[in-house]
Amino acid sequence: PSNIHSVAKVHRVACIPGDGIGVDITEAATRVLNTLSTVLKTFEFDFTTFDWSSKAYLERGWYMPPDGLDQLKKYDVIYFGAVGWPDVPDHISLWSLILPIRKALNQYVNVRPTSILPGTKSPLADCKREDLDWVIVRENSEGEYSGQGGISHEHSEHAVATEVSIFTQVGIERIMRFAFDTARSRPRKKLTMVTKSNAQRHGMVLWDKVFYQVAKDYPDVSTDKMLVDAMTVRMVLHPTSLDTIVATNLHADILSDLAAALSGSIGIAPSSNLDPTRKNPSMFEPIHGSAPDIAGKGIANPIGAFWSAAEMVRWLGETEAADGLMKAISNVTAAGVKTKDLGGSEDTKGVTNAVCKEIEK
């Protein structure tokens, strides 16, 4: 009957703009996502914005309320901007917001793809677009970010601090399996595992051991192993030799910043904090921070936010929308509509308008 309409699927998104340019780029990403759903008409977004930020913390003394994590569990996905502000020590802001979310919601994988977008270039001489196409799989729940340790004799010249890295067989095995599955899904089927197991003789040696154990289940994936220091050299001198990379929480955080810089700008790099069991919402955020020096000026590069939004949409099962958004991003950079960090002269609004227009074409 003609009075029966198909009802668009509604995806519930918890939005945490956070600090600095996190606010600018989240606003831009929300506009782009709404444009996408208006054009495609097969789904809608229901955004709820949470003012969990350093500014709010300075006013009221807390980032998230006591039931904050439970509130987030009611959403399909979380979209995050950035965290960090000069008036709050970074270890307070990180440990009050982003790190508890990753841990409590079992987001033990952080996927950070890197590629050179059309119309942009790498700072590496002679590096062509096809030469740099990586996926960094970051262990996101333990290791150097375990938060264990303490300080004794604080405020004295005898202060002693410990920062304990915890690596578990279960934690290592699950990230290895995710990384091998990722490598297997890509044309080159190649995985490089990064540690510092010559100097760190316990946890990193367990990483090596588990890596070789898991590799037996993936005979079709070619593997190699690098020390993190040598890895930085290889990324710069031999980018084509890499494809999928798996590393610890800290190592992969550092390597993915380098990867982003080598692909043209940290402003374009996305990340997905995933709970592969899908029992909890996953969280999507550009890898860059809050950039207080340019916050609120309307000049931040929104591409990392848009690419993260595309990953979110893909995770929600909206493949056509994700592909459409990535195509719109590529067309816009190819046409030279870029912010200053990519060598262009556009501002956040200019790039956002151009991406929306591409989606509407």
Ligand code: GGG
């Ligand atoms: N949008 C990402 C962000 O705000 N990052 C701040 C940061 O330093 N996060 C810590 C981490 O990812 O390890």
